[in-house]
Amino acid sequence: MTLRVALLGAGAMGTIMARDIYPRLAGEVEVAAVVDRHLERGGPLAAGLGATAYVSLDAALRERSIDAVDIRLQHAAHSAATIEALQHGLHVLVEKPLATTLEECYAMIAAADRAGLTVAVAENYPHLAAVRATRAALASGVVGELLTLRSTRVYTLEGVWANTVWRQGDNPMAGILWDQGTHHTSMLRAIAGEVTSVAARSSSRLATEGAEAIMLTLQFESGVVGQSLYCWGAPAVELETEATAFGTSGRVEITVDYEGGRGLARFSVPEGSRDLSAVESYYDSHRLIVEDWANAIRTGAAPRVGLADATADVEVVVAARESLARGGAPVALWEVRTP
Ligand SMILES: NC(=O)c1ccc[n+]([C@@H]2O[C@H](COP(=O)([O-])OP(=O)(O)OC[C@H]3O[C@@H](n4cnc5c(N)ncnc54)[C@H](O)[C@@H]3O)[C@@H](O)[C@H]2O)c1
Incomplete structure (x- = not known):
């Protein structure tokens, strides 16, 4: 029906x-x-x-x-x-x-x-074939033991996205952390599991109005540590490597394509590389x-992605904002949860 x-x-x-x-x-x-x-x-x-x-x-x-x-x-x-x-x-x-x-x-x-x-x-990210392939490659041992991972979300807020007044300025829901933070957290959680604490720092001297640069250090329940870099103000590139998972047997890079359909996960070792997923467009x-x-x-x-999963992503953003307010001190997720 x-x-x-x-x-x-x-x-x-x-x-x-x-x-x-x-x-x-x-x-x-x-x-x-x-x-x-x-x-x-x-x-x-x-x-x-x-x-x-x-x-x-x-x-x-x-x-x-x-x-x-x-x-x-x-x-x-x-x-x-x-x-x-x-x-x-x-x-x-x-x-x-x-x-x-x-x-x-x-x-x-x-x-x-x-x-x-x-x-x-x-x-979106847990639905991307590249993210799912990376998770499967880690689970099946192709990448070896996961040592660390990082994500990068860097672009300039423009076009229809810059028309929205609420996304910018001092609105409580403004800024790149609210706009993109749950996105990349959902990707990193899909790959590396639950986050237990976050420490966040931001660039304090940005000459361009509306620019932001924020770096999160994420501690995962597994003991793995990772980083997420968020920046508004630098130009995007055609095909961005948004995440890299580094394992003892090689690394997986996840590229995301917003305009065309060339996003994928690629496994690399010194001898060469191979694709782990079919190509895709983010908007698919x-x-x-x-x-x-x-x-x-x-x-x-x-x-x-249901409510509990999405709430876990919001917890990381809330903890990151709290860490920024505390000058970069790590904030455990249990501190921001209310009973
Ligand atoms: N998943 C993604 O890839 C992705 C991409 C872009 C935006 N988003 C999300 O989509 C959401 C919307 O973003 P946007 O850029 O389209 O915002 P927007 O401001 O362009 O659109 C919101 C619309 O809602 C209308 N509106 C607001 N309150 C209303 C109400 N109470 N009743 C009826 N209409 C109301 C406004 O008039 C406006 O037209 C955001 O939460 C953003 O994070 C997600």
């Missing part, structure tokens, strides 16, 4: 979903309503999908039969929108970061438990996320 979805948020990400992803899922998933408080944003997207535009979920539910809500609102709106949808008896797909406080994450978990409905989180993962969500709703299986 076709899943009838209300797409909530017709901004930059909602536009990508409406124009590039949902048309490829016709028959499986049908967008019946596009909801945005700016009707002039939702209207054109709804027209392209053969859907109707509304200014609120309530208004959409009065007129349309809806099974599920895809939430593409700014970070700080995720929690309230998820809880509202669950209270209406709707399944939810919600963007990353799950929320900007752990209290909101816990409230979402409680609401989902009460409702007994499926909540998936649009956290958005289709995989919706397919995984729809399948979870139909079968009752757990989605690839």
Whole structure:
């Protein structure tokens, strides 16, 4: 049966979903309503999908039969929108970061438990073939013992992403850590397991307005230590090596391609290298996320990234922000969790 979805948020990400992803899922998933408080944003997207535009979920539910809500609102709106949808008896797909406080994450978990409905989180990296291949290569011993790993997310905030006022300045949800931190944490956790503590430092002298440079040192439960570098302000490259896992038998590099379809995982030793995954585009993962969500709703299986997983990513960002506030001192994750 076709899943009838209300797409909530017709901004930059909602536009990508409406124009590039949902048309490829016709028959499986049908967008019946596009909801945005700016009707002039939702209207054109709804027209392209053969859907109707509304200014609120309530208004959409009065007129349309809806099974599920895809939430593409700014970070700080995720929690309230998820809880509202669950209270209406709707399944939810919600963007990353799950929320900007752990209290909101816990409230979402409680609401989902009460409702007994499926909540998936649009956290892309665990869906990438390159990340899954790296995890499999580590599990099967190809890479040997994992010694350390690092990730790098460096680009300039521009285009539609720079149009959003809330992403920049002194807004509490602004900045690269909230925008990209759960992304790379989810990738590193998929490869190396749970994080137990974080120490964060940021560059203090940045001449360019809006530029940021933050380095996290992550301690993993396994004893492995790793690093994540986040920077807004330096130009991106065509094909970025976003993570490297260094093992006793070789290293795996994960490259991510946002424009074309050449992202992959490559295993290298001094004698040469071989590809571990088929090539892919980052944006294909958005289709995989919706397919995984729809399948979870139909079968009752757990989605690839659910609330507990996404909360663990938020914990790392919260701990990193706390570490920055403490001048770089390590912060254990148990310190930021509330009972
Ligand atoms: N997974 C990814 O690869 C990826 C990529 C980009 C953005 N995102 C995430 O997507 C989310 C949205 O980002 P964006 O850049 O599209 O933001 P945006 O500001 O461009 O879009 C948000 C839209 O929501 C609407 N809106 C806000 N509150 C509303 C409400 N209560 N009811 C109805 N409409 C409301 C706004 O009018 C706006 O059109 C963010 O959380 C971001 O982290 C994820």
